[in-house]
Amino acid sequence: MESAEVTYTTPRLFKGKTIDLVPKGSTKAKEEAKQSWYVEFFFYNPGLGEMERFRFSKNLNRIKEPKEKLNLFTELLDTYKDALDGGWSPIDEKSNEKLKREVVSLTLGQGKELFEAYHKAKGTRKKSIQTYLSKVKPFIDFYGAHKMVNEITDYEITHFLDHQEQTEKWLGVTYNNSRIALNNYFKYLKKNKYIEVNPVTDTETRTKIATESHQVFSDDDFKTIMDWLQANDPYCLLFVRMIYYTCIRPKELRYLKLKYINLENNTITIPASIAKNKKALPVHIDPSLRIELDKLDIANSPGEYYLLGSPVTFISENRIGENTPYDRFVRCLKKVKLRNKKYTLYSFKHFSNVKKFKAGWTIAEICSANRHSSLVETETYLKDLLKFVQTNKLIPAI
Numbered sequence: 026m027e028s029a030e031v032t033y034t035t036p037r038l039f040k041g042k043t044i045d046l047v048p049k050g051s052t053k054a055k056e057e058a059k060q061s062w063y064v065e066f067f068f069y070n071p072g073l074g075e076m077e078r079f080r081f082s083k084n085l086n087r088i089k090e091p092k093e094k095l096n097l098f099t100e101l102l103d104t105y106k107d108a109l110d111g112g113w114s115p116i117d118e119k120s121n122e123k124l125k126r127e128v129v130s131l132t133l134g135q136g137k138e139l140f141e142a143y144h145k146a147k148g149t150r151k152k153s154i155q156t157y158l159s160k161v162k163p164f165i166d167f168y169g170a171h172k173m174v175n176e177i178t179d180y181e182i183t184h185f186l187d188h189q190e191q192t193e194k195w196l197g198v199t200y201n202n203s204r205i206a207l208n209n210y211f212k213y214l215k216k217n218k219y220i221e222v223n224p225v226t227d228t229e230t231r232t233k234i235a236t237e238s239h240q241v242f243s244d245d246d247f248k249t250i251m252d253w254l255q256a257n258d259p260y261c262l263l264f265v266r267m268i269y270y271t272c273i274r275p276k277e278l279r280y281l282k283l284k285y286i287n288l289e290n291n292t293i294t295i296p297a298s299i300a301k302n303k304k305a306l307p308v309h310i311d312p313s314l315r316i317e318l319d320k321l322d323i324a325n326s327p328g329e330y331y332l333l334g335s336p337v338t339f340i341s342e343n344r345i346g347e348n349t350p351y352d353r354f355v356r357c358l359k360k361v362k363l364r365n366k367k368y369t370l371y372s373f374k375h376f377s378n379v380k381k382f383k384a385g386w387t388i389a390e391i392c393s394a395n396r397h398s399s400l401v402e403t404e405t406y407l408k409d410l411l412k413f414v415q416t417n418k419l420i421p422a423i
Contacts, residue, residue, distance in 0.1 A: 134170030284328030
C-alpha cells in the first residue's frame with residue numbers, strides 16, 4: 026500500500042446468513058435476529074503492509090428481540106465510525122487504550138438492557154430479574170440513562186445509596202439489597218469488559234434488621250387455611266400438602282415430572298437441573314402423601330407429564346404457570362382474612378420443620394429431609410424454633 030491517506034474502510038453491519046425460509050408463527054426479522062451479527066471494517070496494518078479485517082459484536086448477539094438488537098448494533102456501528110474518524114486505531118492498542126475503553130463502553134441504559142437480556146438467556150427466574158431491575162432502575166434514573174458506565178465510581182454508588190437511605194427512609198435490609206443488585210449489574214459489565222473495576226466492591230453495607238417473611242403458621246391458622254382449601258381449591262391443597270410432606274420447594278414442584286416419582290421405592294427425586302443446590306437427591310414419600318398420590322393414577326400417565334401441571338386435571342402435558350400456585354394461595358389467605366400475617370408457600374415448609382422438631386426429629390434428620398448441604402443452612406430455616414422450645418425443664422443438679 027503506497028499511500029496511507031485512506032487507512033480504513035467505512036464500518037458496515039452484517040446480519041449473518043440470508044433468511045430464505047420463515048417458520049410458521051415467526052417473522053423474517055425474528056429469524057434474522059437469531060443470527061450472529063457483527064460490525065466489520067478493514068484497517069491498514071503497517072506491520073503487515075496490507076489491510077487487516079476487524080469484526081466486533083461486543084456480546085450483543087445475546088439479544089434476540091429484533092428491534093432492540095438492531096438499535097444496539099446500529100449504535101455500535103456509529104460508535105466505530107466516529108472513533109475511526111476521530112483517529113482511533115485498532116492496531117496501536119497501547120496508545121489507544123483509554124480511547125478504546127470509551128469506544129466500547131455503554132450508557133447505563135444500554136447496560137441495563139444487556140444485563141436483562143443476559144439473565145433471560147441464562148434462564149434466571151422472572152421474579153429474580155424483576156427484583157434486580159427494580160433496584161438498578163432507580164440508580165439509572167438518578168444519574169440518567171445516557172451516563173456512561175465507565176464514568177461511575179464508588180463515589181456515585183455511595184452517594185446514591187446514602188441519598189435513598191435518607192430520603193426514602195430505607196432500612197438496612199433495603200440498603201443492602203439495593204447494593205447487591207447494583208453489584209451484580211456492574212459485575213456483569215466488568216466481566217464483559219465494559220468497565221475495568223466494579224465500583225460497588227468497596228462500598229459499605231448496613232446492619233440488617235431481621236425480617237418476618239415466610240412466617241410459621243399458628244396451629245389455628247393452619248387448620249383454617251387447610252379447611253378452606255379442602256372445600257374450595259383441591260389443586261392448591263395438594264400443592265401445599267406436597268410442600269409440607271416433602272419440603273420440596275415450590276419451583277421444584279412446578280417442574281416435577283412423573284418420571285421422577287418412583288412409587289415402588291416410595292421416593293421422589295428432584296433432578297439436579299431444577300434443584301436449588303444442583304444435586305439430585307431422593308425425597309421419601311410419607312404414607313399420608315402416598316394416599317393422595319395414589320388418587321392420581323400416576324402409573325398410567327406419560328412420564329414426561331407434570332404432576333401439578335393443571336389446576337383442573339392436576340397431571341398435565343404442560344407446566345403450570347410460575348405464579349399460579351402462589352396466586353391461588355393468596356386468594357385463600359384473603360378469603361380467610363389472614364393476608365396480613367406474612368404467610369407464604371414457604372410457610373408450609375417451615376411449619377413442617379417445626380412439627381418435625383417437636384415430634385422428636387434431630388436437626389440432622391431435618392437437614393436430610395430438606396436436602397440441605399449443611400446443618401448451618403438448616404439452622405437458618407429453623408430460626409423460628411425458639412418460639413416453640415419449652416424452657417420449663419429441670420436444670421441438671423450440680
